[in-house]
Amino acid sequence: MKFSTVLSPHLQPVNSVDRVMLKVLLALIPGIAAMAWFFGIGIWINIAIATVTAALAEAFILKLRGRPVIATLKDLSAMVTAVLLAISLPVIAPWWITVVGSLFAIVIAKHLYGGLGYNPFNPAMAGYVLLLVSFPLPMTAWPPPVEIATVHLSMADVARLIFLEQRPDAISFDALTRATPLDSLKTQLGLNQTVSAIRDGEVFGLFSGKGWEWVALAYLVGGLWLLWQKVIAWQIPAGLLLGLGLLASLGFSIDSEHYASPLFHLSAGATLLGAFFIATDPVTAAATACGRIIYGLLIGALIYLIRIWGGYPDAVAFSVLLANLCAPALDYVTRPRVFGHRA
Amino acid sequence: MFSEYSKIIKDGLWRNNQAFVALLGLCPLLAVSNTVVNSLGLGLATTATLVCSSTIVSLIRTIVPSEVRLPVFVLVIACVVTMIELAMNAWFYGLYKILGIFIPLIVTNCTIIGRAEAFASKQSTDKAFLDGLFMGLGFTFALVLLGSMREIIGSGTLLAKAELMFGPAAQSWQINVIDDYSGMLLAILPPGAFIGLGFLIALKNVLDSKVKQRKPAIEQIPVQVVPEQ
Numbered sequence: 001m002k003f004s005t006v007l008s009p010h011l012q013p014v015n016s017v018d019r020v021m022l023k024v025l026l027a028l029i030p031g032i033a034a035m036a037w038f039f040g041i042g043i044w045i046n047i048a049i050a051t052v053t054a055a056l057a058e059a060f061i062l063k064l065r066g067r068p069v070i071a072t073l074k075d076l077s078a079m080v081t082a083v084l085l086a087i088s089l090p091v092i093a094p095w096w097i098t099v100v101g102s103l104f105a106i107v108i109a110k111h112l113y114g115g116l117g118y119n120p121f122n123p124a125m126a127g128y129v130l131l132l133v134s135f136p137l138p139m140t141a142w143p144p145p146v147e148i149a150t151v152h153l154s155m156a157d158v159a160r161l162i163f164l165e166q167r168p169d170a171i172s173f174d175a176l177t178r179a180t181p182l183d184s185l186k187t188q189l190g191l192n193q194t195v196s197a198i199r200d201g202e203v204f205g206l207f208s209g210k211g212w213e214w215v216a217l218a219y220l221v222g223g224l225w226l227l228w229q230k231v232i233a234w235q236i237p238a239g240l241l242l243g244l245g246l247l248a249s250l251g252f253s254i255d256s257e258h259y260a261s262p263l264f265h266l267s268a269g270a271t272l273l274g275a276f277f278i279a280t281d282p283v284t285a286a287a288t289a290c291g292r293i294i295y296g297l298l299i300g301a302l303i304y305l306i307r308i309w310g311g312y313p314d315a316v317a318f319s320v321l322l323a324n325l326c327a328p329a330l331d332y333v334t335r336p337r338v339f340g341h342r343a
Numbered sequence: 344m345f346s347e348y349s350k351i352i353k354d355g356l357w358r359n360n361q362a363f364v365a366l367l368g369l370c371p372l373l374a375v376s377n378t379v380v381n382s383l384g385l386g387l388a389t390t391a392t393l394v395c396s397s398t399i400v401s402l403i404r405t406i407v408p409s410e411v412r413l414p415v416f417v418l419v420i421a422c423v424v425t426m427i428e429l430a431m432n433a434w435f436y437g438l439y440k441i442l443g444i445f446i447p448l449i450v451t452n453c454t455i456i457g458r459a460e461a462f463a464s465k466q467s468t469d470k471a472f473l474d475g476l477f478m479g480l481g482f483t484f485a486l487v488l489l490g491s492m493r494e495i496i497g498s499g500t501l502l503a504k505a506e507l508m509f510g511p512a513a514q515s516w517q518i519n520v521i522d523d524y525s526g527m528l529l530a531i532l533p534p535g536a537f538i539g540l541g542f543l544i545a546l547k548n549v550l551d552s553k554v555k556q557r558k559p560a561i562e563q564i565p566v567q568v569v570p571e572q
Contacts, residue, residue: 135528
């Protein structure tokens with residue numbers, strides 16, 4: 001009689017790279033579905049373009065570096081980068097925007113620094129910032145959410161917008177795009193309007209912007225599932241939301257007519273996406289428990305400061321990159337005491 | 344004798360290129376290399392400074408006490424740069440206005456004091472002159488290469504505003520490399536300079552290693568001495 005013998009280790013590891021990446025992708029689905037509902041089919045086209053570009057770029061550069069191609073592609077890290085970049089882009093961004101961003105993220109921000117595990121900056125956010133700095137016009141052309149859209153774009157229209165950059169004849173550029181909630185808050189505050197007057201504008205909804213708040217909520221659901229699955233560390237999102245919330249409360253309590261409410265800041269823009277999916281990238285975030293809290297607080301504070309005093313309406317990408325830069329120093333300063341050694 | 348000169352030339356243009364190998368003078372290199380014309384202007388101004396300062400430093404090398412040599416070199420360089428700045432103000436006013444603070448800042452370019460200290464103060468005048476000329480041309484070469492890269496990617500043109508340097512006849516020199524190009528701001532902004540320079544250095548290293556592989560060194564063939572029986 002023959003018994004099957006199983007070699008050690010007998011306990012399967014709970015999280016490997018590909019399983020973590022797969023869970024992150026799964027957790028993004030509610031948010032992506034909400035974005036597709038409110039902003040149209042373009043998000044899926046962006047994701048498809050970004051994923052294909054990132055996979056090809058990753059395969060090419062792995063080949064160039066003499067690394068295993070298929071095995072590395074299977075870890076899904078390039079796909080997570082591509083999806084995170086694609087969902088940050090305006091849903092009607094021309095195809096070359098997505099391609100350039102994905103190429104920069106994979107080739108320069110990831111592989112020139114040594115590939116997965118060695119990149120000091122979050123690749124998706126590096127790609128996003130490159131695009132935002134280089135092509136400000138198409139990067140700020142967001143369509144309005146479906147609730148207030150005056151025009152309805154068919155699937156063919158969206159595809160033509162993305163691939164051929166052709167608007168349907170009957171639709172003007174102004175009808176196609178609308179200022180985002182953070183954008184209109186920033187411009188109108190600059191025109192000496194009060195927050196309560198601005199909040200009556202049509203883009204604003206219950207907490208932040210119509211459509212946007214539900215997308216943010218969907219990302220929150222996905223993020224909480226990631227926390228429950230122990231894929232991400234709770235300290236980073238907690239620190240980030242706390243840092244942003246505290247500063248926003250401070251501003252709101254001092255002058256509620258010139259500083260938006262903390263609830264607005266927490267649910268607007270990319271705050272929740274950033275808190276659970278972008279700042280928590282295990283490669284580029286701080287690694288010690290205490291360091292992660294400081295790292296999160298730093299990002300939250302930077303988001304608020306740049307949103308209020310910076311040149312751009314939203315600031316998650318810049319804040320994450322700046323905090324990435326601090327992560328090694330944070331790890332060094334917050335090293336836990338080794339048992340038996342003096343601090 | 345001739346081989347010494349050719350070594351100076353090769354060092355200046357390629358092997359010890361001040362921008363690609365020594366990584367000196369990066370501040371002006373990164374700051375003004377956003378178009379070919381700006382790059383060429385600053386590169387030639389730097390070359391002129393290098394030639395004059397190296398020659399003068401070499402001429403006075405025997406009478407300058409070594410304790411005060413650095414202040415003396417700095418004074419020499421500052422004099423030369425001031426003259427070049429005045430000359431550019433007189434004859435290339437448009438370019439002078441665009442390059443702005445980076446012309447007086449040639450004084451602080453490490454390449455110049457570096458060549459004065461490491462080369463000109465120890466060599467005869469003809470060699471110092473040659474070294475200054477080719478180190479400067481190597482620096483100009485790097486600047487123009489980076490400038491054309493950034494101009495093509497950043498705004499899709501080449502030789503825009505050439506009239507600033509070559510007179511009104513050069514107004515039609517602008518080449519539109521890519522038609523209907525809306526531009527890529529990053530290449531024109533400072534980060535584009537850093538990324539571009541990184542790629543150029545990588546390219547130089549790749550070329551060097553390719554050349555090395557193709558040309559197996561003759562002196563590495565082992566020679567066996569067979570003892571006589």
